[in-house]
Each structure stands twice: as structure tokens, then as C-alpha cells.
Amino acid sequence: MPQSRETYTPGYSEPTLRLMLMRTAAKHAAFFTPLLRRGMHLLDCGCGPGTITLGLAKLILPGQVFGIDLEPGQVRHAQDEAREQQQTNASFGVASIYTLPFPDAHFDAVFAHALFEHLRKPVRALREMKRVLRPSGLLGIRSPDWAGWMVHPVNPLLEQALHAFKEMQIANGGNPYVGRALKGLLRQAGFSNILISASYELFDDLASFVEWLASCLELRGHTELRENAQDLRAWCENSDAIIAVSWFEGIGSA
Numbered sequence: 001m002p003q004s005r006e007t008y009t010p011g012y013s014e015p016t017l018r019l020m021l022m023r024t025a026a027k028h029a030a031f032f033t034p035l036l037r038r039g040m041h042l043l044d045c046g047c048g049p050g051t052i053t054l055g056l057a058k059l060i061l062p063g064q065v066f067g068i069d070l071e072p073g074q075v076r077h078a079q080d081e082a083r084e085q086q087q088t089n090a091s092f093g094v095a096s097i098y099t100l101p102f103p104d105a106h107f108d109a110v111f112a113h114a115l116f117e118h119l120r121k122p123v124r125a126l127r128e129m130k131r132v133l134r135p136s137g138l139l140g141i142r143s144p145d146w147a148g149w150m151v152h153p154v155n156p157l158l159e160q161a162l163h164a165f166k167e168m169q170i171a172n173g174g175n176p177y178v179g180r181a182l183k184g185l186l187r188q189a190g191f192s193n194i195l196i197s198a199s200y201e202l203f204d205d206l207a208s209f210v211e212w213l214a215s216c217l218e219l220r221g222h223t224e225l226r227e228n229a230q231d232l233r234a235w236c237e238n239s240d241a242i243i244a245v246s247w248f249e250g251i252g253s254a
Helices: 014-021 051-060 072-084 122-131 156-171 178-188 206-218 229-236
Strands: 041-045 064-069 090-094 107-113 133-152 192-202 242-253
Touching (some): 041 051, 041 122, 051 064, 051 072, 051 090, 051 107, 064 072, 072 090, 122 178, 133 156, 156 206, 156 229, 178 242
Parallel strands (some): 041 064, 041 107, 064 090, 107 133
Antiparallel strands (some): 133 242, 192 242
């Protein structure tokens, strides 16, 4: 989710939306869901198209979930998904992580997935999330660390593309290595009982991932992946091929 003076590096292309629609609470919020309980009031920051948000909403029924994103199109998609699934305890709105439109101590839990790598001021965002948490309320955040990408068999074109994306994200005000910094950021923002974990995500559909990466790079004029589509297609069809990324998860108490 982009913020003022920041740019959301992946953009909002169809491949990016497809990738985000594959995310679920069961998989991408697994580090946090055991701490949730029915009846909670929860905020999901940078909710995107709402797939994780709606999964969280089911876990805390009859509690309420509110998802926010700065991109109106993402919010509309989340609202449509909620209506289609008849998920009445989930609401969505356009808002910035830096100025959340909620009073102090309003939520029992606050969550964010794949948000902090895009932020220029992560501590400011965390302090705003802490503000809307009730005393002893729970925060859960998950962000990648792009130093942990694994590509096998070795493919120089993909390695170069991943490096180019990292450079783009840095130029856009983000931090592709924010995962390893979550513990310190939570401490600086005043959270206590901080727990940090790490995990790896394997991409099941390699062709879709490569298409996503190509679409992101094209936004900034990089066309190398498109120009070598046939070679990359053959690489994706290799039964031994893998692409994996490292994630860090942080939990803290307000």
C-alpha cells in the first residue's frame, strides 16, 4: 500500500491483483491467528483486495474487522468480495497508515501483511497502529526480506530481475530488507512482549510469479523478462525449479 511521497512498487496490474488474491489468512497470517479470539475488534492495514481480511473476519465472529488501504480500487475489490461471500462482519475503507481514522484504544488487534517494505517511515506507522490499540492489545506484522530469495536452478535473468526490483523499491522509498529490522522497529515504536519468527514461502505457480515480476519491472521500463519469455517459460516448466522468499513475522503488545 503506497503512502504520501511513496510509491507502491508492484503497481496495480492484473498480475499483481492475481498474486494478492492468492493470499489467505490460513497461510499468510498463520503466525498471528492462534492469538485471535471470537468477538475481537480487529484492524487490517494495507488490506489490498481483502482475501486475508475476510479470513480473519471468519475467525473472530461475531467480532468486527475493518480493512484499510490507500488505493480505492483495492478497497472496492475487497468490498465486492465481502458482499459476494456475505461476510457482514468485515468493512473496508480508504485510509493512510500514518493517519488512521479511528479513536485511541479502538481495536483489540491490528494486523499488516506485506506493508512495511513499502513504507518510508515505518516507526511512525507502528506508533499510529499502537495508538488505536487498546492497552495490551496485539499487533501482528509480516514482511519479506529480499536478501532471502532462492532461485533454483540458477537463472541469471531472474537474479537480475529480482535485483532490479529491489533497486526500484529502494528508489520508491521502501526497504526490501525490512523483515530483519522488525524487532528493532517494534521496540522503537514502544511495543512490548515482542516475538519474532521467520519462514519461507515457495511459489507453487512459477509462471504466474514470473509474469508478476515482469509486469512490475515493465512499469519502470525494464523489459528483459518479456524479451526472454520463451526461455523463462522453459525454466518454469523444469520439474526441479523453485522460487522461494523469506518472510519475517513480528508480534507485540501495546
